[in-house]
Amino acid sequence: EDTVKVGLILPMTGGQASTGKQIENAIKLYMQQKGDTVAGKKVEIIVKDDAAIPDKTKTAAQELIVNDKVNFIAGFGVTPAALAAAPLATQAKIPEVVMAAGTSIITERSPYIVRTSFTLAQSSTIIGDWAVKNGIKKVATLTSDYAPGNDALNFFKQNFTAGGGEVVEEVKTPLANPDFAPFLQRMKDAKPDAIFVFVPAGQGGNFMKQYAERGLDKAGIKVIGPGDVTDDDLLNNMGDAVLGTVTAHLYSAAHPSQMNKDFVAAYKKAFGNRPGFMAVSGYDGIHLIYEALKKTNGDTNGDKLIEAMKGQKWESPRGPISIDPETRDIVQNIYIRKVEKVDGELYNVEFATFEAVKDLGKTKK
Amino acid sequence: MSDLLAIEALRAGYGEAVVLPNMSLRLAEGQVLALLGRNGTGKTTLINSIVGVTRRFSGTVGLAGTDVTALRPDQRARAGIGWVPQERNIFRSLTVEENMTAVAQPGPWTVEKVYEMFPRLKERRSNFGNQLSGGEQQMLAIGRALTLNPKVLLLDEPTEGLAPIIVEELLKAIGTITRAGGICSIIVEQNAQKILGLADRVVILERGTIVHDAPSAALKADPSVLERHLGVAGAAAH
Amino acid sequence: MTIALETQNLEKTFGGLRVTRDLSLKVKQGARHALIGPNGAGKTTVINQLTGVLKPNSGRILLEGQDITDLPVHKRVLRGLSRTFQINQLYPDLTPLETIGLAVSERLGHGGDWWRRMGTRNDVNDEIADLLRRFHLLDVMNEETVTLPYGKQRLLEIAVAIAAKPRVLLLDEPAAGVPESERHDILAVVGSLPRDVTVLLIEHDMDLVFSFADRISVLVSGALLTEGPPEQVARDPQVKAVYLGEEAVNV
Amino acid sequence: MSASSDVGYHAQRQARWHYGEVAFWLIVLACGFLFPTRYLIMTDILRLALFTMSLDLILGYAGIVSLGHAAFFGVGAYAAGLLALHGIVKEPVLALIVAGLAAMVLGFATSFLVIRGVDLTRLMVTLGIALLLEALAERFSNITGGTDGLQGIEMQPIFGEIPFDMFGKAGFFYSLAVLFLLFLFARRVVHSPFGLSLRAIKNNPLRAAAIGIPVNRRLIAIYTLAAFYAGIAGALFTQTTAIASLDVFAFERSADLMLVLVIGGTGYLYGGLIGAVIFRMLQEVFSTITPQYWQFWIGLVLVVIVLVGRQRLHRWVLYVPNLVIKQVAGRKAVVAVPESDA
Amino acid sequence: MTAILTNLFDGVAYGMLLFVLACGLAVTLGLMNFVNLAHGAFAMAGGYVCMVLVNRMGWPFFAALPLAFVSSAAIGILLERTLYRHLYTRSHLDQVLFTIGLTFMSVAAVDYIQGSSRVFINLPAALQGQFDVFGVGIGRYRLMIIVICGLLTIGLQMVLAKTRFGSRLRAAVDDPRAASGLGINVPQVFAFTFAFGCGLAGLGGALSAEILGLDPYFPLKFMIYFLIVVTVGGSSSITGPFLASLLLGIGDVAGKYYVPKMGPFVIYTMMIVILIWRPNGLFGRTAAR
């Protein structure tokens, strides 16, 4: 048996489809660059679409494990999907590599879960700290009303108020929300220094457009938040109103390392657009799988692979990252970035770095 | 030529079924033709074939000297065929007035003239088609056909469900319209006695074929023909 | 003589139009009563109120002395009031067997039975068979109603109404669309109903009305114009003026 | 044969078991042994079939259209999940019934809103109810777990004896048993006077009332029963996947359901089963070939189905089975004769 | 006070947005009695055409808008002549199946051609931002939507209620066979109306892109909203859906502003309550027997 099978379960259709596509693209790119054999074994990727619906995830995972006999399951666009597959990873004793979903608890649900994306706690706490230190005293929050949104809100509030900031208005928007007008009007009426925003990647554009339309930028109300709202995937399309938005995030396509420049160029060349943070999470995810296989010398025993993954450290397009051996969660730099125009295009330009941030969600508990 | 309507060797029916095997019929200006026959003998099918809403296998239909066989039903209607369908087919979501204006064509018959003929309709002019009594629907169907200002008026059981006094007036009116307006009419009727006084000519169908075609006066003189073909000697039987 | 069906000061308006005006009508038990009147006089509307399809604005409806004004349609049927429609109201996808079977089951109170299969009750079967035979429908009992010729459908329409074993039967233009040769079948069937069944008939075919009815009410613009035995009504100049016209009526 | 017994014979015609039906169920059972690696997808099909059967009861028989049937599915699913999670009712079969009853209560309560109005109104009211429930479940995340769904459901063995296994074998046979029992029940009901009266109501409510059928009461009854079925389907879903998340209420679920039923054909109970098989297989095949664009091909199939005509398609698809059955049965027995729909 | 007015304005604008998206459906579903669930696909087509013209080819926005209408109408007439016309006489369930199928195809096709990321149309500066009228913030873009919708409604209502075309269309829908026998060219009336409905959808798609964004899932995501507007409004006129959109828009915005927690409930609750109160929609004609 000299193939290693990776079952990649992603939302390829439905509202989250762009997440799935970025990750799939990044993996393709990685395998083009590094070849499809590692430690003498051929790596085979089997993509399944779960449309971000957990029962589909579960059925897909089960089918992959039972019928295709995969050695890894990977992907997982949203938290419920990652959670749905967790008991299967435990039962089948194979690694589950989470490449997108971002709530803290995920890695605690199975000893076989590793994560190469991020947790919302990482960026939200940091932006909270940064805001108080940079003269933002009054903040109104606008977050999507679902688990990641609530995570982002709570971690932000915790650090922001601890530092002496005040949350003057708190609005949770429905997950499927076509029009932000009434919520933004509330924000405007609350007259804060800044709005803390978390909306799922994809809705960022709607938000920023309407933020500008309502003249909140002119009223001097800044936008801060985790980087989802200014996802590189969509940023260039949002118009000049986003200029000056400050976010904390793990990755910017403008990250100044050579490695990233090459990555962005290659990705653009292959797929025509800029990679976002989902792409980089997928890129690192497949890298982790390759490295683990190298370390076990091609042994596909799940326990051995997980052991091999723990403590891995490498240089990613986003900067130096590692896998925390205790929590199997990612440890990475979080950058504070501001949207600026570079060569006529909008970019998140990094200007401050918080190094080796662990998942604060877990360390605090 | 003075034949307004000329049907030649028409073979028509529905789907695969042939109802009229070989129908030829000519009708001159100013003539009222009564079309009789038992249930299911093809009266409606004949009317509908002239309108063009059945399946035609072969044969031709001519209207005022031109061949309209190739025309679609709506083109035939505009060429001068006025139709009162057996089921009335009032447009239910149109008001009484719209039912007429939607199809009306220029000519002597206007909506106002129809109202004169059926004052009842004028009272109900803004009712929707599905809010009419059975008889009012019948009146509307007739009025609607008239506003088309047809050359050939086809009435499929127009007296059904109408009060006797209205029937009387209606039949009189049809006679006047036909003779004065230079058009021709075909009336399908169940009750032969009702119509013998009005019609110039009577055609009796049996299994899609004409079995009797004669001036109505002849029929009045010899009621046994009716007995033979229709199974009743008219209303006089009881 | 007992009164089978009675309306007291019935009123119905559509928008601004008074379609039934203060109508008080009595139909005696066992009567063969005809309701005639010009088109749009409101005859069908009266029937619809009697059967509960329409709610009167005011006034009462009594069936054998009991107030049924507020009962829903189906309860009136169970009390013995049944009707036919001016335009056939049948179940296109069901067969005559099923159509009549349902009516019989419903009357016998088995209609809500959700466990016992159709066709397993002999009393019901007997009755269905009897009705099918009486209405000449046995040969087509397994064909879907849509496929039946119009005459058969009309018979079925009446059979269904009779399957409910009504004590009062309302017939709205039962002969409409039925060729002359078959009209008498229908009349014969209706005529063969037991004498204690009361029949209220609406019809524009005067031959039929006058050969059938023993009492006639004339409705004009929603109000009662006159009422009486056929001979009297036929002679009434008012009735002639608004409805009958010059047509000779042989009584 | 006397006219009366003739009538009885014909009245029971449809209620009699055909060879084709027996064969159908034997094939279904055989699948359980023939494809031991595909239990999951087969269980999924069974659940969907049961759910569709529920819609068929109201749509195919009573003519009530619904775009919100997922409401009952969802209530059943969450009920079963909560019962298991909090250990209120541990035994799955019992929990299944309790969950079904919960959905049934909701069905009864909402039936009053649904029996009013025309098709489009019904469509939207049912849809609205399902969406409201979804929003409620999202809002009360302390009970339902919000968007994360119920976490950590662990199912106890069936009857305390048969545990649910990872390969889904127990789940499959469990679901099959439930489906079959409920099918038998539904079959009995639709061939009763009650069932026939539903078809009458669908055909012509005016006439139905005029022969003494209490139309509203019948509609409420069947809607409530259908809610029970849907609740059971939802509960089976939770029990066999150990998941209950918000999308059990989703519009897509109700919409897919409608597609499945329409593909399979309404008004003869097997439509749901056949439709579920076809729909899931298509999805599976297409999404294996192209995980990104499988929707295109599904869409194309739907379009073709409609253009060719469902009736004709059924005749083609069932041509061979019918041929075989005619040989075996020696008479004109037919596997399935889909009736026209609303 | 200004807060109320601002919200009212936003509500009206949002309502108009719903209307411009749904009025094409009100035409096909309400007047032609054809359940065209692919309505959103035509809207999306118009949106993407406008986007490509403006963003990629540098057309001015106002020049691209009519083209959104025209291109969707053209696609509409093409499909009508080839496919849809076979379905007018089929059951509603068949229509649902068919149009959902088309929607799925359109979603995947657009995803394939344009990618699954959300896109926006670049607006001219004149349409961006807000201006103040006595302290009430008036969004320029939203104002434009209100104006366009107002004109559209008046125009449509004139055509459908006051002209012969309107009654001919309804006649053709009520009874195509009789209509054609009485001189109405039914296929032509249908084709024209259908194309017009699709054109309206395309215009709606282009106009709504700024606020809702455009992505391949547009037709599925907003299908529910279209349907809500048409059912609540009642399907016998254009004013019905128009007023329903206004009501829903204002209600939704007010609900979200004053009780954000209840945000998602407002529109569905309103719909259910209205439909129970008036099963044929606000302005639906009660179906007589």
Ligand SMILES: Nc1ncnc2c1ncn2[C@@H]1O[C@H](COP(=O)(O)OP(=O)(O)OP(=O)(O)O)[C@@H](O)[C@H]1O
């Ligand atoms: N749409 C149809 N499809 C198939 N056959 C039809 C259709 N309409 C009528 N027929 C058949 O055509 C024959 C003639 O019917 P038609 O309606 O022309 O008779 P009719 O003389 O008008 O009868 P009636 O007195 O009942 O109106 C009948 O046998 C009938 O069954």
Ligand SMILES: Nc1ncnc2c1ncn2[C@@H]1O[C@H](COP(=O)(O)OP(=O)(O)OP(=O)(O)O)[C@@H](O)[C@H]1O
């Ligand atoms: N839903 C409605 N809305 C408004 N007007 C109506 C409605 N239904 C009936 N009408 C009107 O009420 C009047 C009485 O109608 P009805 O059907 O009772 O008459 P009828 O006596 O049965 O006449 P016919 O002999 O022609 O059948 C008619 O003028 C009709 O237009």
Ligand SMILES: [Mg+2]
């Ligand atoms: Mg006829």
Ligand SMILES: [Mg+2]
């Ligand atoms: Mg009447």
